[in-house]
Amino acid sequence: MSKTTVPFSRESLEQVLKRRFFFAPAFELYGGVSGLYDYGPPGCAFQANIVDTWRKHFILEEDMLEVDCTMLTPHEVLKTSGHVDKFADWMCKDLKTGEIFRADHLVEEVLESRLKGDKLARGEKVSEEEDEDKKKRKKKVKEIKNVKLDDEVVKEYETILNQIDGFSGPQLGELITKYDITNPATNGKLEPPVEFNLMFETAIGPSGQLKGYLRPETAQGQFLNFNKLLDFNNEKMPFASASIGKSFRNEISPRSGLLRVREFLMAEIEHFVDPEDKKHPRFDNVKDIKLKFLPKSVQESGSNELVEETVGNAVSSGMIDNETLGYFIARIYQFLMKIGVDADRLRFRQHLSNEMAHYAADCWDAELQTSYGWIECVGCADRSAYDLSVHAAKTNEKLVVRQPLAQPITVEKFEVEIEKKKFGPKFRKDAGKVQDWLLSRTQCDLEDLSKELKDNGKIIFTVEGIEDKVELDTSFVTIEKVSKTEHIREFTPNVIEPSFGIGRIIYSIFEHQFWARPEDSDRSVLSLPPLVAPTKVLVVPLSSNPDLQPLTKKVTDYLRSEQIPFKVDDSSASIGKRYARNDELGTPFGITIDFESVKDESVTLRERDSTKQVRGSFEDIVKAVKAITYNGVSWAKGTADLTAFETASE
Amino acid sequence: MSKTTVPFSRESLEQVLKRRFFFAPAFELYGGVSGLYDYGPPGCAFQANIVDTWRKHFILEEDMLEVDCTMLTPHEVLKTSGHVDKFADWMCKDLKTGEIFRADHLVEEVLESRLKGDKLARGEKVSEEEDEDKKKRKKKVKEIKNVKLDDEVVKEYETILNQIDGFSGPQLGELITKYDITNPATNGKLEPPVEFNLMFETAIGPSGQLKGYLRPETAQGQFLNFNKLLDFNNEKMPFASASIGKSFRNEISPRSGLLRVREFLMAEIEHFVDPEDKKHPRFDNVKDIKLKFLPKSVQESGSNELVEETVGNAVSSGMIDNETLGYFIARIYQFLMKIGVDADRLRFRQHLSNEMAHYAADCWDAELQTSYGWIECVGCADRSAYDLSVHAAKTNEKLVVRQPLAQPITVEKFEVEIEKKKFGPKFRKDAGKVQDWLLSRTQCDLEDLSKELKDNGKIIFTVEGIEDKVELDTSFVTIEKVSKTEHIREFTPNVIEPSFGIGRIIYSIFEHQFWARPEDSDRSVLSLPPLVAPTKVLVVPLSSNPDLQPLTKKVTDYLRSEQIPFKVDDSSASIGKRYARNDELGTPFGITIDFESVKDESVTLRERDSTKQVRGSFEDIVKAVKAITYNGVSWAKGTADLTAFETASE
Structure with missing residues (x-):
């Protein structure tokens, strides 16, 4: 695929995604609610295809046990799991205006803006991305002031920013006092940070006395069903359960579009494993896969340099704790490659000890690089025996595996x-x-x-x-x-948990696969892989001439019977315009029906990225589409038996 | 399929569903929360297959626009739609014990139990089903008292029970006073009925000031996106949007298992149509389908007799208001047939005027007969222009179609x-x-x-x-x-809304397809259609002899590459036991690998319902499985080229 030299513009991408209704702010008619988005038809289909691929890649291929648990969760369960006490962010309130800020984000933004102001004052250039950031992220800090800072202060700020995910609430409070951080809009004084629990609370039943929450993750439902799942699996270990569904997080002040939302689709695996044997039977299949890692040790030395290494070596050197964790990291990589993530913009970052979730023993994040920076899209945590143990202790029920000893x-x-x-x-x-x-x-x-x-x-x-x-x-x-x-x-099994934020992955793929044709920067393309593209084929009758209609119907009936998602565009727009519209929708193939077609039932097949065309009988063309889309065959191989077709440039 | 003569037992069905982990009460470890259920692996796969079939039957075949909207919904939206004021049930409280009753259910149960007591007192027999009902439904009325009633009172009770869905809260209060209905457990006096809104309430954001609810239906999200959808559809009318997702209903005191739950999966279609032209272009395809109807007029005459009629006649006679409504009723029927509903236990009942939802202009329910009675599983309502109009009026945004006049x-x-x-x-x-x-x-x-x-x-x-x-x-x-x-x-389009409660359909299919082998009533079978069965094939190596393992791997690799969901059972249980277990799981096919297989790669294929067997190469056997499962080919036709295989009875 000939990617463009036109520089990426988040603004253009957002315009396309909005114009083609991939997604839109929810309740826009009512002014919208921040952090809530609806998926329109192409976004919804893209999401469904990603979920379907996930289900095949993990649940079917790995023989996992899928469960569907309720989102409503009673207080007691989440009290036990630790979420009632620890699933919180720190917020500061401006008592005068009533505005509420997420403390870590506020410190980050204010210090960043001061560093930018310092750069400007020193006559250094602020990168365009930073500038765009300022415009698009609806930052609290609206205006950068050109104020030069002492060299020492610059260093302090940089150190703080590198560790921003690791500060406690009281520490953030100290930073706010020390660096005189105020409400950026009014300069008003802020109250010290207080904890805000991120779960949505509700009451179950008419009495109002059974307090509940919307689940913050799908994991707890899987843990609570452990005994039933083990029984279903005929007591065999190891095994994994999996769940795909919405979870909720009452973000303090969400922005960054799909990257930080209050309601989101998760796909989570809980792999239950013997704590004394974390080998994986299929580890050999993946051990030679080379990945880019950012281990704890490198981060602690103050560097961000990636370590390129095979999964096999990463496990044998002890960088990754065990085979099962390594196996899933490799499987996550394979999955992300299938659905359109750019390998060059993917890294696996190990959590620092002080940023780990309260239950985790070790954790690696698959991070995707976007114009917002590196974004955590998949977590792969070793939750140890934490969850099963606390639920067992609380309920006095055993959640264990019993194995006969040799x-x-x-x-x-x-x-x-x-x-x-x-x-x-x-x-x-x-x-x-x-x-x-x-x-x-x-x-x-x-x-x-x-x-x-x-x-x-x-x-x-x-x-x-x-x-x-x-x-x-x-x-x-x-x-x-x-x-x-x-x-x-x-024994109580340990749990290895690969946990996918589908919305974040979706947005990152949009950024990775969005480009503009060099010959015309207004013609943008979303190069979504055929496997997950919302629609696979656009059927384009050359004109609205009724002679073309019978064959058009024949072709679409055939596509439908072969279960290939397609759309027909029989509008009066030019062929080029019709294709351009579908390039934005990520539709990988176009089938053109012309007057030649009526004679011999041959049609033209166009490939989205290269705009190459081939011609053949419509059955052969559909066969090629099917092979390329669903069986991973390349365009060259899939169309080898078809005739190359030259046409005037679009 | 040779269905059984062993009478249906809800208790046996429930045992099987629990034992095989189709579903289970959520949070059972913590004592459970009524009205919340988790789906285990087979239930989850069955549900996913039904949703997949729904998506193909409706969204793909009818070219609908699927959207995925948020469940969290701000107060203002649901205030406008009428749910804040009208989405409520009536409840009565026993002030002494604090117990809360749903008023209509209480009146129904108490009068029913008095009628049963009257029957017993008159020496009449109470049917076994009624008896089982009493045992299993965890009814409030624990004990039937043999008290003879006046003939006139019996008549009054029966009239009330026939109209129980139509009473207002104050009317229920009058009935409670008039017939001296008290807390059945304590005989305690009840407070007059008060309204209880059935939406789960929560607060969005950290200030606690943006009140929101969990959506009670997926419909509102679709209405609010109307303009974007119309634009996406290039302004063409009519068109439909569709959505599959969870909705919520804070039931007062749910029971009846999957039939009345607080969190449930819905699949909803909003078909936007010109109010002056409700014809449907594909109506001819369905007009000859014969269905069983229970129209308003029949119910009002006090009868329950079904009217059997083609959809075409039902529309032309005016019984069904318009073609589009008739078209969807027929398509609902076709869908239910695909997924295993028994046609003899399906009826379409028209709503009475006083039971219609606040927005509906006309409504037909697809009701499925179960041991709990006839259960509403799909609604098909004409919501008129209600929703678009109220949202447009509230937000001052136009939600209309503009068409050039000839x-x-x-x-x-x-x-x-x-x-x-x-x-x-x-x-x-x-x-x-x-x-x-x-x-x-x-x-x-x-x-x-x-x-x-x-x-x-x-x-x-x-x-x-x-x-x-x-x-x-x-x-x-x-x-x-x-x-x-x-x-x-x-003009503001009218909306025809087919709305599916997936959980209710799932439970009804369980009842419709559950039977016991006449030769052994302990051997029960769930005859789920192959298309939607959780697992399609059970692979059974005859013994654990290692000679059988290479071919077993070859067969399973082939099944995986053909994307046919399968399980292997290589346990030491007898072949018969292994099949019996999978009959309960609804697995339609078994592939047996024996020592003959090792020689020539031939295997045996067993059909679940008839236990018939055929033999052939494993590729041919898998081909037959695929044709029967996914292309609707019959067993006889699909296996015509294979050799019949006789075996000792299981």
Whole structure:
């Protein structure tokens, strides 16, 4: 494909996406709601094709168990998972105007704008992209002031900006005070940052007493169904569940179009694996794939230089923690290549320790480069046993795998024995609670309790739902280490989670595949791969002459029976105009029906990117379209048996 | 297919659906939340296949414009659509216990139970289904008391039950008082019914000031995008948009499993049509389809007898209002047949005037018969111009079609002329509001205002946002009828809306296709059509002998390359057991690999319902599977070239 030399313009792209109704702000008629977008017909079809490709690439090829869980989620579940306490951003309020700012974004923007002002004051050039940024991102900072800064201050600002994702709320508050950051519009003083939980809250049922949220991720539903899934999988490990659906995030002040929205489509995999064996049976299939990495160590040294390496070496060197994580990183890469991501603008960045989500043990993001910078589009996290453990502890249900041991083993472990007869009279209705508490202790807890019981002759502890402290002496309970022969190994699986933000991927592909024809920069093209393009074929009768209609119907009936999505354009616009319109829609093929066609049922096939044309019977042409679109055959190979067709330039 | 003589048991069906994880109560680990369900792998695949079939049957074949709009919807939109005021059920509270009842359901259950008690007291038999109902539906009324009622009371009860969908809240309150209906558990007195809005409410953004709801239907998003869709369709009429996605309904006290849930998948079509021409170009294709109707007139005469009629006759006789409505009713029927609905348990029931949704001008429901009675699964409503009109009026944006007239026409219409120079000084900042108010009046309004102005020399009116009444005399405004030549016809389209509740359809198909083998009532079968069955093929190596593994891999690789969803069962269970398990999963085909297969690569193909078997090369067998599954070929025709294979009974 002959990509253009015309420089990329976000403005042109946005105009095309709007004009062709790929997407639009939701409720625009009512003034719109920021962070909410609707997909129009081509956006919706593109999204559906990406989801379909995802389903085949992951669920079918890897034999995953797809589930569809509810978005409404009761408070208790998300309290346990940690989201009620930790799924939050920091916001600052200007008490005078009532305006609310996301603290990290505000610090970032103000410091960036000061650095730009410094550059201008020093007579340096500010890059055009930065300039465009300023115009298009609806930044809070409307105006750059040319003020020169001390060299030392410049350095401080740069250091802060490099670490901006790692600051806590109080630290952001200190930065705001230290660097005198105010409401950029009014210069008004800001309140110190406070936490704002990003979940949408609602009440389930008529009483109003069951608090719930819209899920922030699809993962929790998958974890809660773990036992049923393991059973469905005939107890075989490892296995993965997967889910495609909307999740929600009540962003403080979303902008950046599709990259930061309040309601978004996710596709998430939870791969359950033995923590003692994270090898992957198909790792050999992917180990030679070379990828661009940005590991933690490089970032910590203050650099952004990419490390190019095979997945095999990345795992064997320990840069990627284990085979399963490496396997999925490679599979993510393969998927992104199928759907139109530019390999040169994809990197895998490892999370720094202080930016990791509260549940993650290790995490790599597939980041795509756009005019907004490098954007996290797929996360690939090792959530360890965190989620299954906390839900099991909270509900007192086991979420474990039990496997027969080849050789029985002898283990020493602490066990609790309870004098049940004495419990009833002492604790009455609370007896069950006390027992449950004791029986759900970890081995570590039990070691401590055993020591306490031995040392003091009693143990004292607090049980949720019982007001007074509970006190038990040795006549009620014994806690001792015993030797046991075990035939079954019981373990909580670890979870490797590849998690895809479909909307962000979609937008990045738009940027990666948008270009203008060098001969005419107004003629822009979206080079979406045929596999995922919204419509595969535009059928173009040369004119509205009724003689062309019977064959047009024959061709479209045939396309429909072959289940190839197509559109007919029988408008009176010129052929060139009709194709130009569909270049913007990303339609990869055009079939032209002319007066020659009526004689012998031959038609012309046009390829979008090269505008090359070939001719043949309409059945052969459709066969070529099918092979190229669905079987990954190249244009050259797919049309080898057809006749090249020369035409005046469009 | 040889369906069984073993009577249907809802209990067995539910056990199978649970055991095979078609679906399960969501958050079961946490005790569950009523009205919320998760789909497990087979349920999820079945749902995805139904959605895929829907997309092909409607969106692709009818060339509809699919959109994907947000679920989060701001208050103002749903206030305008009428949902804030009217999307509600009536509930009664027992102030002592805090229990909340849905008023119509409570009246229904209590009267039904009294009628049953009366039957028992009269020594009549209560049907088993009614008995099962009592057991399984978790009814509020736990116990039937044998109390004989007066003949007259029996008649009154029956009349009320026939009209139960038509009572208003106050009317339900009167019934509760009149018939002394109390909390069935405690006999406690109930508060009069109050309205409960069924939308889930939330706050959008950090300020908490933008109130929003989870959408109760996908329709509003489609209406709000009308102008963009019309433009995308090159201004051509009629056209349809379509949307598949979750909607929400905060049911007061949901039960009946998948039939009444708080979060559900909908597939909705909005077909925009010229109100003066509701013909449909492809009506001829469907006019001879014979359907079972329950028209309004029959219901009003107190009967439930179905009218069997072709769609063509139903439209020409006026029973169905217009061709487009008739066309979609027929297309709904065709779709339901494809996915496994039993034609004998499908009827189209016309809404009574008093049960119609607030926006509907006419409405037919596709109802499916289940053990819960006849269930509304698809609505097909003529929403008239209601939605487009109210949104246009509220936002002052035109939502209309403009078509050039073949012949210019002269129309008489009222027009407003405003003395702009005098408006500014008089109304200052409110001038715009007053003007907008005047310019957005309907012709009827203007006729009245014109008369008022003529009679009184002034008009007086109230404008939202202006405290005092507005008074204008003839020096400010003239409102007169003028003759105008128009070259453009401008109209608000009417909307025909087929709306599918996917979950209800799924559950009904389970009931329609569930049976037990007469030779062994424990062996149950879900006869899901191959097209929509979760998995198409079960691959069964005869034993775990390693000799069988290479061919098993070859067969599964081939199935994967042909994109046919399959599962392998290489467990040590008997062939019969392995097939029985998959009969419950609705898997239509089994491929057995035996020692003969290793020699010549021939395999056996088993059909689920008949348990018939044929043998051939694995490529030919897969070809047959593909033809039967995706091209609607019959078993007899699809396997005609293969060898019949006799085997001992399973």
